[in-house]
Amino acid sequence: MNTNRTPNPPRGDGHAHGFLGERAELVSALLALTVYLTGLILELTGNGGPATLPLFVAAYVFGGFFTLREALLTVRRGRFQVDFLMLIAAAGAAAIGKWEEGAVLLVLFSLGHALEGYAMGRARRSIEALGELAPRSALVLRAATPVEVPVEELVVGDTVLVRPHTRVPADGFVASGTGSLDQSAITGESIPVDKQPVADRAAALADPAAVDAGSRVFAGTVNGAGALDVVVTRLARDNTLARVVRMVQEAEERTSPTQRFTDRFQKVFVPGVLALVAVLLGIGALTGEPFADTFYRAMAVLVAASPCALAIATPAAVLSAVGRAARGGVLVKGGAPLEEFGRLRTIAFDKTGTLTEGRPRLTEAEAADGVGPQELLRTALAVQRLSDHPLAQAVVRDAPALLGAAPARSAEPAAVNLRAVIGRGVTAELDGEEVHIGSLAYADSLAGPPVPAALRERTRQLAESGRTTMLVRRGERYLGTLGLMDAPRPDAADTVAELRGLGVTRMVMLSGDDQRVADEVGRAVGMDEVRGGLMPQDKVTEVARLRAAERTAMIGDGVNDAPAMAGATVGVAMGAAGSAVALETADIALMSDDLRRLPFITGLSRRAGRIIRQNLWLSLGIVAVLVPATVMGMGIGPAVLVHEGSTLIVVANALRLLRYPDVREARARR
The missing domain is CATH 3.40.1110.10 (Calcium-transporting ATPase, cytoplasmic domain N)
Known part of the structure; x- marks a missing residue:
């Protein structure tokens, strides 16, 4: 699994991601800053002379290396992005002898780009850290003798020995021994879960999906004080942890509605900026203004109009929110379900196994x-x-x-x-x-x-x-x-009340049970509407009716309710850690069979939506202010300083999602 893969980078597809790439870009930017400041100090103290030009040229080289590489990659693919505009401005400044102005442009741009990459890398590493949870080797019984082997060599049916206070190396079930496992990395549960052996090993191995949650274990979870013998039911590449990491990484490729809007906006805006620059050059020629002054102002406008902050506004927020959700036991498959879930006001619940315990x-x-x-x-x-x-x-x-x-x-x-x-x-x-x-x-x-x-x-x-x-x-x-x-879950009523506090105004329960039975459960948990006696196709019809009025989420188990979930704006599956089908079909998957994860992801998605909107308004506002200011005479230096400052503010604002609190988790730990 390639955990350093980074699809859809915000500024050019050639951005040097990964920790070493981030460090190299930062070092290059710092070198550019150093030689630029050296030249500036020499010039201000009157000791510059011919020595300052080589220093500013060196600042061009160090500051423009990664920017030029990215620009070339995007131009080859027929796209013109922010890096391309910055290079034009820097080259233009050099052409009219403004080496100092061009150097400050590339220095600040490369420094801002490097800091942005480092911050975004922090969000990515919070996701990639999930992939490091599973041990790289396991103690497996071979001819009744424990042998340490790489986890990739484990096969279904192997028995692995899990010692106290170590991580479980594979998905499987407990064959002997008892203990408590910390499953928070997979399911988000804040307290350890007790585990006991299955009654029939052969039956459990024949149908792993039917194994009770009290005997099922996942790779990457932490064993307590007891020793366990675990029978492997999934290969390393197919275990729950590997699926989660893979799907979270793939979530970066699934753009949200806002991201699609900004992408379309940039495709029109960047050529528009180049056209504006051409108009300004033409106006200067008509008015008789010295070409150097006209050209300098045009380059300043080019810098001011570059939508760097706009390009990073949504991806940074989505990446941070998806990473935080994964650490909280919720898998969100991209920006689209994240944004849609943050906007909805109606939720439809399946009854059996969702609002109730699923057994009489x-x-x-x-x-x-x-x-x-x-x-x-x-x-x-x-x-x-x-x-x-x-x-x-x-x-x-x-x-x-x-x-x-x-x-x-x-x-x-x-x-x-x-x-x-x-x-x-x-x-x-x-x-x-x-x-x-x-x-x-x-x-x-x-x-x-x-x-x-x-x-x-x-x-x-x-x-x-x-x-x-x-x-x-x-x-x-x-x-x-x-x-x-089939009694309501003990936490169902509290969960419904929390959802109301988060702005969900209409909650509907859908059930195949008799209407009287459904009404009793609905009253107990606080539903607004209850529909009983429904066949699976009737649930699809009900969800379509609700969605016709407004955005609607459908909460179910991801298997029996898959058709209804597919017809909803967002389909949410509970208990997805034990179900490969649920992981594949749902837009959002609550990894544990815990309804309390629902308020967590509802609050997180709403916060992400607010941060995306804040970032968009900030980035567009900066452009709206800077463009007139540069037309009126603001220089390249101040323009790029404000420009890069706004980009860093947008990224920092998005990174706040990584610290989104889980109130119930904090209470449980206290």
């Missing part, structure tokens, strides 16, 4: 009159242990907590002969009695006593509040009803 929970156990809740739960637990249905698994997982101190498994009653009634319920035998568990419609279809009126009413109330209900009947007695629900 047992929330109520309502015993019938004369029946204790212990008998209800124990009976349901004994039968549902035999089923692999998600609702049954929820009962098995959550019933012990409602029971309190549950007896040992061997002391619990054991059910046998489970039979499923598709879409309605299950039946089994428990201590010689037949047990039925299922919907109210299933209960009504059974022979024997009807559902008691009080229990029927309570079941109806639970259903209206968004619960999935299951009546439990043992023999001829109804023991009660169970209420299950």
